[in-house]
Amino acid sequence: xxxxxxxxxxxxxxxxxxxxxxxxxxxxxxxxxxxxxxxxxxxxxxxxxxxxxxxxxxxxxxxxxxxxxxxxxxxxxxxxxxxxxxxxxxxxxxxxxxxxxxxxxxxxxxxxxxxxxxxxxxxxxxxxxxxxxxxxxxxxxxxxxxxxxxxxxxxxxxxxxxxxxxxxxxxxxxxxxxxxxxxxxxxxxxxxxxxxxxxxxxxxxxxxxxxxxxxxxxxxxxxxxxxxxxxxxxxxxxxxxxxxxxxxxxxxxxxxxxxxxxxxxx
Amino acid sequence: xxxxxxxxxxxxxxxxxxxxxxxxxxxxxxxxxxxxxxxxxxxxxxxxxxxxxxxxxxxxxxxxxxxxxxxxxxxxxxxxxxxxxxxxxxxxxxxxxxxxxxxxxxxxxxxxxxxxxxxxxxxxxxxxxxxxxxxxxxxxxxxxxxxxxxxxxxxxxxxxxxxxxxxxxxxxxxxxxxxxxxxxxxxxxxxxxxxxxxxxxxxxxxxxxxxxxxxxxxxxxx
Numbered sequence: 001x002x003x004x005x006x007x008x009x010x011x012x013x014x015x016x017x018x019x020x021x022x023x024x025x026x027x028x029x030x031x032x033x034x035x036x037x038x039x040x041x042x043x044x045x046x047x048x049x050x051x052x053x054x055x056x057x058x059x060x061x062x063x064x065x066x067x068x069x070x071x072x073x074x075x076x077x078x079x080x081x082x083x084x085x086x087x088x089x090x091x092x093x094x095x096x097x098x099x100x101x102x103x104x105x106x107x108x109x110x111x112x113x114x115x116x117x118x119x120x121x122x123x124x125x126x127x128x129x130x131x132x133x134x135x136x137x138x139x140x141x142x143x144x145x146x147x148x149x150x151x152x153x154x155x156x157x158x159x160x161x162x163x164x165x166x167x168x169x170x171x172x173x174x175x176x177x178x179x180x181x182x183x184x185x186x187x188x189x190x191x192x193x194x195x196x197x198x199x200x201x202x203x204x205x206x207x208x209x210x211x212x213x214x215x216x217x218x219x220x221x222x223x224x225x226x227x228x229x230x231x232x233x234x235x236x237x238x239x240x241x242x243x244x245x246x247x248x249x250x251x252x253x254x255x256x257x258x259x260x261x262x263x264x265x266x
Numbered sequence: 267x268x269x270x271x272x273x274x275x276x277x278x279x280x281x282x283x284x285x286x287x288x289x290x291x292x293x294x295x296x297x298x299x300x301x302x303x304x305x306x307x308x309x310x311x312x313x314x315x316x317x318x319x320x321x322x323x324x325x326x327x328x329x330x331x332x333x334x335x336x337x338x339x340x341x342x343x344x345x346x347x348x349x350x351x352x353x354x355x356x357x358x359x360x361x362x363x364x365x366x367x368x369x370x371x372x373x374x375x376x377x378x379x380x381x382x383x384x385x386x387x388x389x390x391x392x393x394x395x396x397x398x399x400x401x402x403x404x405x406x407x408x409x410x411x412x413x414x415x416x417x418x419x420x421x422x423x424x425x426x427x428x429x430x431x432x433x434x435x436x437x438x439x440x441x442x443x444x445x446x447x448x449x450x451x452x453x454x455x456x457x458x459x460x461x462x463x464x465x466x467x468x469x470x471x472x473x474x475x476x477x478x479x480x481x482x483x484x485x486x487x488x
Contacts, residue, residue, distance in 0.1 A: 012285065081349075150408060150409055153389045153408075154390040154391040154409065157391055195405070195424075
């Protein structure tokens with residue numbers, strides 16, 4: 001049975017879709033069977049980020065409404081045969097799907113994949129509630145900005161209330177130079193407020209923008225710092241299933257990334 | 267008959283409970299309820315209540331009238347308690363949970379909690395509300411709120427909003443291990459945090475001569 005993991009944030013534009021695409025790709029590169037699901041009905045873009053837009057025939061709403069079988073709607077990745085995308089519908093809105101339908105859908109996906117990553121829409125309304133309805137675990141993405149962290153805090157509260165927790169955290173787009181000058185919230189500042197476990201941190205990196213616009217995951221690029229950060233996070237996610245594997249502890253990973261920053265600065 | 271005999275509010279572990287007199291005329295009761303909620307707006311706004319109608323028989327039209335009234339005050343009913351089957355049926359017909367009540371409430375008094383002890387992080391969007399004192403062991407994050415009829419103790423960082431003495435008691439105090447609120451309110455007074463960073467030490471806030479004053483914990487003498 002696979003794990004259903006929802007990637008959410010509260011605030012928009014902090015990197016949920018990029019995170020979902022890169023973690024999905026990184027997990028599939030390790031040989032896991034992975035489905036990434038775009039739950040942002042009406043504003044789909046996971047397909048664009050993964051470069052699969054022109055292959056869409058059926059979407060998530062077609063599946064829940066019975067017009068297509070799950071197999072027909074799943075799109076195989078260009079490079080990795082173990083990676084599949086279930087795209088969102090673009091011509092419908094969030095009311096097209098109910099929480100129960102999402103739970104049924106995740107049950108089907110769980111039977112065929114090791115990891116099911118659900119890309120949640122921003123906000124705290126029905127779309128978000130649907131996205132977490134079938135989740136076993138929740139990953140919250142935030143950037144080190146006061147407004148994003150505030151929204152992440154609200155989301156943690158809602159996840160606790162929905163008994164989907166404990167949630168884990170990815171802090172995205174850390175600008176080491178700003179942190180070292182004390183002009184940006186540090187990882188410690190964010191963790192102190194949110195008081196949830198840290199899954200990983202991702203540095204601000206231009207290669208992400210380039211890769212995203214090309215429809216390719218940054219984890220393919222050996223020179224991408226952010227790509228390496230996502231591979232790290234995928235290892236930690238997978239490590240929980242394979243306890244024999246030696247995984248870097250939180251502090252170790254932090255130190256390693258920080259030393260990378262150090263090298264980059266000089 | 268005084269107002270407090272007609273309408274009483276109790277806080278317990280399970281939330282707030284509004285008990286309404288079962289004998290006075292319905293229109294008079296609603297009028298008193300309107301006044302009661304209006305006078306305590308800062309406490310009740312946004313609250314969810316269990317409403318205890320006692321032995322009164324109430325129709326669904328009357329319930330609708332009452333629900334519309336409390337909604338104007340920003341208050342929602344979560345459940346209706348009544349001894350009467352017809353009242354419970356009316357409550358269900360307007361979409362509320364209805365719970366049976368024993369005919370002799372004196373025999374089984376509501377466990378009233380004077381002080382509420384809560385251990386958790388109060389996050390953005392979460393509200394802790396109680397008629398008595400509140401002790402929170404944990405942080406109040408920005409966007410989180412505590413509203414208490416009495417005093418508030420936060421054994422942690424207070425970075426959200428606290429309203430103590432929200433039923434009108436200016437002698438209520440607020441204390442925290444780290445007092446960096448977005449806003450403090452005591453009774454009808456409001457204070458905003460100073461713009462420069464506060465010290466990281468236990469502090470308390472109380473009303474002196476009509477103003478909310480914050481001091482280091484050492485200054486506390488009673």
